[in-house]
Amino acid sequence: MLRLCTLVLGALLCLPTLGHAQNVPAQRTDIAITNARLVTVSDGIVENGTLVIRADTIAALGADVDIPSGVNARYDAEGHAVYPGFIDSGTRLGLVEVSSLSETQDYSEIGSLTPHMDALTAVNPNSISIPVTRVDGVTTVITEPSGGQWPGQAALIDLLGYTPEQMHVDGVRYMVLNFPSTGRRGTSDTRSEDEIEEEAQEALDELNTLWEDATLYADIQANRNDDDTGHLPEYAPAYDALVPVVTGEQPIMLKVDKAADILDALEWAEEREILDQIVLSGVSEGWRVADAIADAEVPVLTGPVIALPTRASDRYDTAYANAGRLHDAGVTVALRSGESSNVRNLPFHAGFAAAYGMGTEAALEAITLTPARIFGVDDRLGSLEVGKQATLFVADGDPFEPATQITRLFINGYNVPLESRHTELYEEFLNRSPGLEK
Amino acid sequence: MRTVFLFLLSFGLVWTSTAQPGPDRLRADAPNSVLIQNATVHTVTNGTLDTADVLVQDGVIASVGTDLSAPSGVDTYDATGMHLMPGIIDAHSHIAISDVNEATRPVTAQVGVGDVLDPYDVRIYRALAGGVTTSHVMHGSANVIGGRNETIKHRYGMTHPNALRMEDAPRTIKFALGENPTRVHGESSDVVPRTRMGVESVIREALTEAQRYQALQDAYDAGDRSAPPPHSERLEMLADILSGDLIVHAHSYRADEILMLMNVLGDFGVDEITFQHVNEGFKVAPELAEFGAGASIFSDWWAYKFEVYYSTAYNAAVLTRNGVNTSINSDSPDLNRHLYHQAAKAQRYGELSDEETLALITINAAEQLGIDDRVGSIEEGKDADLALFSDHPLSIYAVPQRTYVDGTVRFDRNDDPDDMRLQVDPESVVEETVVWHDTGTRHGACMQQTGMHLHANETGVRLHN
Incomplete structure (x- = not known):
């Protein structure tokens, strides 16, 4: 004081x-x-x-x-x-106040297909968690909606401001896609292997159908005359929101964790020729397929670093070492805490990554300049340079x-x-x- | 017949002398004597020694000093540049048990997690890989008075449940105040308690019943009654609380409920208690200190439910500065792997000294569990439970290298294979991948098996019926 x-x-x-x-x-x-x-x-x-x-x-x-x-x-x-200032590439900050109270949960809308949901709308600039986060040097975060296949759009925000617009960094919004998962959602997920496979396949079919439909919808919109009011297609907010995605204008934050799913996701994106439009988020088993990710030249937002291994047979430190192994393979890596009230721990996640193979320099870049580059805001954030925003x-x-x-x-x-x-x-x-x- | 008898006798002798029955699948041939040389030794109770040696003989710390020499037959380990600290003690855990919550009634003192120990739980090894050698394995927090807890040593590799038990550790029992019992019983089942008032009444009624039960028992013992009271395991246990033979560890968050329980226990003449979680302990630190209560807390967890919304990560500092015996626990199979890091945050939030901070996860926890005569510091005569780090254990760059339990190496970063499971499910064709999504998933296991629990899935943390 x-x-x-x-x-x-x-x-x-x-x-x-x-x-x-x-x-x-x-x-x-x-x-x-x-x-x-x-x-x-x-x-x-x-x-x-x-x-x-x-x-x-x-x-x-x-x-x-x-x-x-x-x-x-x-x-x-x-x-x-x-x-x-440190940048967290994946949080729920501002979208939830008390995590067990549904009245304060604004990150997951009803339905699996809600790409028209905009996280920025629900960011509470006065969340008690925001000052708690920034006093530890974390100044800028991605805040994400979740749930379903297309939960909505994530936003990049600075942790200062009285309106979401004031906090929003350079209009950065990512469309979040939960890629169909063959992993379990925690130890209480008791589905059989077959059920999991089946549900994942159904989800993939759904995703592909949706993509085709949204593409058609975009074509109709593009080819319609402005004065052709008599032939408006039925208003479909979800398709509307996906237009910039299927036309290649909006980046996709593709959430995927299990090794096999990562490979499937890369193949899916390659088929659609959108590898340069996606970033992978989560990627807890990235180390198993690090070379494939590196070959695809897709950036990765990984974390939490301080976390359990995904498999009982895994070496105890696989989550700690994941970021470093991806980095060693040549993948562009930024870190995420996956937190809401404890985003302040991001520097410690980086520290664990540093200690378990990534090294301090690369870990520091993974929460500063690398995410700034991935999000296209390195003209203003991510390093101390003349002309950049004074966020430090x-x-x-x-x-x-x-x-x-x-x-x-x-x-x-x-x-x-x-x-x-x-x-x-x-x-x-x-x-x-x-x-x-x- | 005679042979069989001799066999049983010798088996019995082995049992009594080591209390480690059953085969050791991992370290059967590992020695329990070693001379660790040239480490920075954090004794916790007697300062820090630079370039010192610790001699371990037959599982016990035989001497601590400089230039010690190894007796014949005892190997040396060169720990130059490394840091040695006492094995870390987790005062709140739910690993190594197959059940957590007997969530059927508000008072279930008759059960105990010691009956469901699971020595095959790979999470024991993962705790060892974070330098943790002892866990206070607790019943869950669904009930106002839950079951008894079990203090275990991480003798991972031994397959008999009894091998995990820490011999002669005081018996403890779980209480739970606030949102969990009122939700499980009041809200879901229309059974008292639905409020914090109800929680108090449940405890008072239970302890009063136990007092009367004990009075009848005493009268019978004194010859004033012709028969003992009908046996009740539940009341036997509650009576043990009153006699001081069973120590209360109470899941609690808010200042008011903490004060309530101290008042109630005071009325019943119970003067020993450790509060668990205690997020609002900082608000009543003077009262906790006056009572002599312990506080076993999280380093920085908050805002996961309403009763922890008014929290501060400076809790450890406020409690410590006010003279409350404070420990930092995990309540989690993830956090227990880096309690040294969880404790270190007490230096960010309140600038505790190195020694004060290390005490949070060693001697303070040992005192709360009543095992400080055996573990919690590096002193001659204590159990050789030791954790060796590449760097200062409170540094973010510290990587655990070796962990010893009773002098035996039970974690070795360089030598252990990746897969440390003791058993593999033969019916499992493809190994399962569990994805730990996002926020809250690493929160504690206190509410397992309540039929209504904090549950993490891809849409976040929710309560499920």
């Missing part, structure tokens, strides 16, 4: 907090962060560097930087490290290490207070008053 006061120019905001923590609004102030270790991701590490933020942008950075006149605020990082944080050590403290956070140029329900309850209850006395 006190450090924030040295930074923020508005004197009113510098009043010490009494009783319970107050919610200080995020402020945008031109500022120079000095004496910092700049972990750029794109261009190595600058020791003892300076990074200048003007408005929403990184205006300058390097070892020798002339701070432009007009930039009056300073933050002496005392040798701490500056990182680009300062940490007193390696942010993969649990003991490290995040000491400053900027999202889109806003200096965001490091407060959340978790810090507020800590402040209130560490030395509770009254204590035991009445």
Whole structure:
């Protein structure tokens, strides 16, 4: 809190907090962060560097930087490290508040065919989980709808803003497709092998029929004259939503985990000549078919890393090692936590991937520059570069290490207070008053 | 006949001396003596020793120091650059049992998970691969007073259920407060409790009944009655709670219900308890400390149900700073594989010292289970339950290398094969792939077999009937 006061120019905001923590609004102030270790991701590490933020942008950075006149605020990082904000490539953040309460679950609509559902619509900008996430340096996430074959569209959001549109990054939306699965949905899934196969085949037939229908629907739409009001096809919102997908304009987030399903999915996409339109998400058995994924040149959003193996016979650490093995095979890998209230653990998922074969550098890229490239927003996110969005944080050590403290956070140029329900309850209850006395 | 008798006698002697009956399919020939050299030794109770040695003889820590030499016949293991800590203790687990919840009545003290131990559960090995050597295997949380728990050692490879039991560990019993019992019994079956008021009344009634049962038993023992009361296994167990012979471990979340149970136990003269989960423990840390209650918590799980919406990951720090004996547990066959990492988050959220943090998963848990005379720290005379890491165990880059139980290597990262199952289903043609989708799937097993449980599928976590 006190450090924030040295930074923020508005004197009113510098009043010490009494009783319970107050919610200080995020402020945008031109500022120079000095004496910092700049972990750029794109261009190595600058020791003892300076990074200048003007408005929403990184205006300058390097070892020798002339701070432009007009930039009056300073933050002496005392040798701490500056990182680009971390990007989680698969969450449910903002779509659920209390996971067991159906009233707060907005990620799964009725029906298997709901591509017209838009996650952005249901993102709650005031979800308690959002500040809890960003104070650990995770600034940008994919938030996904789920359930059925076509659950809807996932969106890329920054974790600051009061409307979903304000949070939305560059209009990025992915159409989510749950590829027909021959895996089990958990230990309580007691279907027989035959039932599973049968259901998967039915789902695949359904998918293919739907694709043809949507293509036909798109053709009709494309060839219809605007004034031909007498021959409107019946309005089908699901087909409507799939038009940009079957015409190759919208990317598909294809969710698939089991090795055989991954191969089937790649074959399916190749037949339709849409390999360059898909990213794979989940991919927990990717290591079994890593070469095939690499050959297809399809990027992968994998995780959670800290997870159980998919098979009882698997080596205990297959989930930890999966990302590294995919990376070694030449696959473009970004990481996802698959979380909602604990997306803050993304850096730890990256840390486990790093420790189990991926290495720190590749794991860092997998939650910064790589997802930014996959989502086509590397002109503004994913690394510390002049001209990019000032979405970054300062940490007193390696942010993969649990003991490290995040000491400053900027999202889109806003200096965001490091407060959340978790810090507020800590402040209130560490030395509770009254204590035991009445 | 005589031969048979001798055979039985010798079998009995083996049983008493080692309490590890049955064949060991994995480590039958492995030694239980070793000299581990040149490790950074985190004793937990006596500081950290750089470049130190630990001598293990016959499954027991014989000495801790520098430049120790191996007695003849004892192998050495060069742990240069590695970190050695006490075997990790998970104070809340549901691995290694075939049943979890006797979810038929609000009070089922007569059952115990010790009757359904499953030594073939590969999750025991996976816990070992995270340095965990002891688990407090608990009954589920469907009932206000559930069944007895079992403290086990991870002697994976031994196939007799009795081989898992930790000999002489105090007996414990599961209580559960709040949403789970009120949902299972009140909401679903129209049986008290439907509220937290009802939960209190169920406990008071049960303990009062036990008091009366014991009074009749005492009167009979003193010759004041001609017959004992009709035998009730349930009341025998409840009476053991009153006498302090059966320790309560209570699934709980909210501050009010935590205070309630301390009041109730106080009224019945029970002064020992560990609260499990305790997400709102931070709110009543002074009261917990005053009572002397333990708190066994999650590092950062919250928001998976309403009673954990007002949580903080700083819980461990607030409890520890207020003098509450605190441990971090898993309640999960995933999290128990990285309790060292779960504990480490107490350094992100509250900046606990290394020693305080390691204590959360070792000596503090041992104290809560009443086994701190045997495990939980690296001290001479204690069981040689040890976990060896490539790096500082609280570092994200730490990779467990070896885990010893009673001095025997039961996990070895370099030597163990990938497939560590002890049995394979002969009817299973194709091996099943279970896909652990997304959020919540790694949540605990507390509500297994309630007929209504937290269930994860591709659409998320839901309650199922």
